Amino acid sequence: MKLSTKLTLFITSSKLVVVLLFLLALPFLIKQIESRYTTYTLKQQKKKVLSIIQKNGLDYYFQGDDTYGSYTMLKEEFVALLPVADKFKMDTIADSKRLIENDTLDYKVLSYTFKQGNKNYLLEIGKTTERSDQYNKPLQRFALYILLALIVITILIDLTFIRIIIRPLSRIIKTKLLNSKFPFKSEQKRIITSTTDFKYLDESLINLMNQINDAFYKEREFTSNASHELMTPISVLQSKMENLLAEENLDEKSSIAIVEMMKTVSRLKNITSSLLLISRIENDQYIKKENVNLFMLLSEITDEIGHRLEEKHLQIHLNVSQESILKNVNRDLIFQLFFNLIHNAIKFNRERGSITIEDGKSNSGAYEIRISDTGIGIPPADLSLIFDRFKKTNLNEDVGFGLGLAIVKSIAVYHNLKIEVYSEINKGSTFKIS
Amino acid sequence: MKVLIVEDEKTLAFEMEAFLKKSFYVCDIAHSVKSANENLELNQYDFILIDLSLPDGDGLEILKNAKMSHPNASYIIITARSNLKDRVTGLDLGADDYLPKPFYLLELQSRMQAISRRKFGITEELLSIGQFKVDLPKRFVLFEEQVIELSRKEFDLLSYLLLHKGRVLTRVQLSEHIWGTFVNDDFDSNYIDAHIKNIRKKLNAWAETEWLETVRGVGYRVKKS
Structure with missing residues (x-):
């Protein structure tokens, strides 16, 4: 899951939990508010009543009676005024049930005693508490809507903000990990960000890339230097032997010995120049500007290698379109690539086997060239190793020194070609180039 | 020189x-x-x-x-x-x-x-060898007036031997000349023998080729006439 998705999910759920808690707590809150408000109005009303009594006397209410009582139509509120015993004192606000005209209702009642002209009176003002429950449900629903709307708005804001904050990270991933090809560019651009964590990550990645590059270039340089340095001594050996062989009075035994030595030196030379070739390809020392007709190229190779086909009585089927042109390649390298592959197809083939070379569209629609043989095949465990330098997977036969496919691989990489191998033991192998 | x-x-x-x-x-x-x-x-x-x-x-x-x-x-x-x-x-x-x-x-x-x-410029356009004549720049072999067809590699091989008349050329030297600086994965010069066999076969149809010698264990030589 992406980091931004995770963050959004987390924020959303935490917000939902908070809202839910709030909604559950809402009736209680409303009750609290209501009760405070009721207390407040009761007190206000008490003040009002007392000030009226002060101004107009008790008779304003009593009008001849010695008690007074009044309630509103729906019995939501009531006021009662009655004389009580001298010693009786009260100043409370409390919930209590009252019976008014056969209805028992819950009231919050303010009871207050006061003296007026030697007499003690009790003033009671009541307000029903029942109606507050009616509000709860709609209020809760209303609050839910508003809060949901608010959540949506805040999530949108969060999302944009998260995206802005995380943007450097995705840029680091894109430029440093996804889109960077090995060997990396030497001057890696730093991602502009004010987040120290990202800065640190970016810096560490750049450091790592530089280290890998250094190691890679050193190895490359070593291969190139070592091969170069080997060339001169090999030259010396080779020319000494040539001169020896040209001696007039050389007996047959010595000549044969010298020829054998020359073969060994030639082998050494081939290894060294193979390494040099790979190192030159890796150092971009070839120009890729030629257009090559594939059919002509392959015909040339099969022509050159024809005697080997005859030796093993192999059939070669060349089903390649005569119009196929490989564009912007280096002809020598492409020649080498196909030569090595066909050469292998012959070397590892059985007597009277066959080799098929064909081109066409692959399953994914890309152009590809397939070279199949009917040879000994490659064990699955070795498939990943065959392109490595000096890896010889089949030790039963004289297989050379193991650089042929390494060269193929580096030429393919140099031309951005993909190369795949499919193989079945004792049935043959197919190399796909696309 | x-x-x-x-x-x-x-x-x-x-x-x-x-x-x-x-x-x-x-x-x-x-x-x-x-x-x-x-x-x-x-x-x-x-x-x-x-x-x-x-x-x-x-x-x-x-x-x-x-x-x-x-x-x-x-x-x-x-x-x-x-x-x-x-x-x-x-x-x-x-x-x-x-x-x-x-x-x-x-x-x-x-x-x-x-x-x-x-x-x-070559003073003598045609090199003579045995009863054959070889035109190096135009790349063909003549027996009397008859042109003998040789493949590209066969002609390369023959002309290289002719140019170094009298010298024994090893298979390694010959194959490197023919293949240039091409890097070949394994050493195997059997195909030089195969080419020589073909050259002999094609030329023998017209005349003797004892001038093209095999030096046992070493390589090939065109005898100095």
Whole structure:
């Protein structure tokens, strides 16, 4: 899951939990508010009543009676005024049930005693508490809507903000990990960000890339230097032997010995120049500007290698379109690539086997060239190793020194070609180039 | 023919000299840019073979200087560096050929012969061998008036042997000439035998080919007539 998705999910759920808690707590809150408000109005009303009594006397209410009582139509509120015993004192606000005209209702009642002209009176003002429950449900629903709307708005804001904050990270991933090809560019651009964590990550990645590059270039340089340095001594050996062989009075035994030595030196030379070739390809020392007709190229190779086909009585089927042109390649390298592959197809083939070379569209629609043989095949465990330098997977036969496919691989990489191998033991192998 | 060998690896320079002497070239050796320039001031040369990496400088400098004092000489660059840039600069500066190390002395000699042939034109268009005549530039073999078809590789092989008449050429030398600097994964020169067999078969249909000898265990030779 992406980091931004995770963050959004987390924020959303935490917000939902908070809202839910709030909604559950809402009736209680409303009750609290209501009760405070009721207390407040009761007190206000008490003040009002007392000030009226002060101004107009008790008779304003009593009008001849010695008690007074009044309630509103729906019995939501009531006021009662009655004389009580001298010693009786009260100043409370409390919930209590009252019976008014056969209805028992819950009231919050303010009871207050006061003296007026030697007499003690009790003033009671009541307000029903029942109606507050009616509000709860709609209020809760209303609050839910508003809060949901608010959540949506805040999530949108969060999302944009998260995206802005995380943007450097995705840029680091894109430029440093996804889109960077090995060997990396030497001057890696730093991602502009004010987040120290990202800065640190970016810096560490750049450091790592530089280290890998250094190691890679050193190895490359070593291969190139070592091969170069080997060339001169090999030259010396080779020319000494040539001169020896040209001696007039050389007996047959010595000549044969010298020829054998020359073969060994030639082998050494081939290894060294193979390494040099790979190192030159890796150092971009070839120009890729030629257009090559594939059919002509392959015909040339099969022509050159024809005697080997005859030796093993192999059939070669060349089903390649005569119009196929490989564009912007280096002809020598492409020649080498196909030569090595066909050469292998012959070397590892059985007597009277066959080799098929064909081109066409692959399953994914890309152009590809397939070279199949009917040879000994490659064990699955070795498939990943065959392109490595000096890896010889089949030790039963004289297989050379193991650089042929390494060269193929580096030429393919140099031309951005993909190369795949499919193989079945004792049935043959197919190399796909696309 | 006078040759100046500029090569700091002394053993290699001596071997080159020894080999070329047998073909009647007269050689001077220089091991540094300085001694090469001295030699160039004192003598005239037909061939100047230059190694690029020298202890006191770059062989390309010698090439630049020598081109002015010896405009008629032929230049072959010999080097282990052999990257594309050096090759192009060398040829741009007027080198006639470029030979990457390590090379066979035989190959060096035939490059020199090829340059000579280009320069002076071949006096004898047709080389005679046994009852056959070989046209090197036009690449065909004649028996009386009859053209004998040889494949490209077969002709390459035959002409190389002819040009080094009297010398035994090993299979390795022959295959390297035919395949050039191509890097081949394994060493196997059976195909040289196969080609020779074919050449003999094609020519024997018309006349004897005892002049094309097999030297047991070593290689092949065209007998000096």
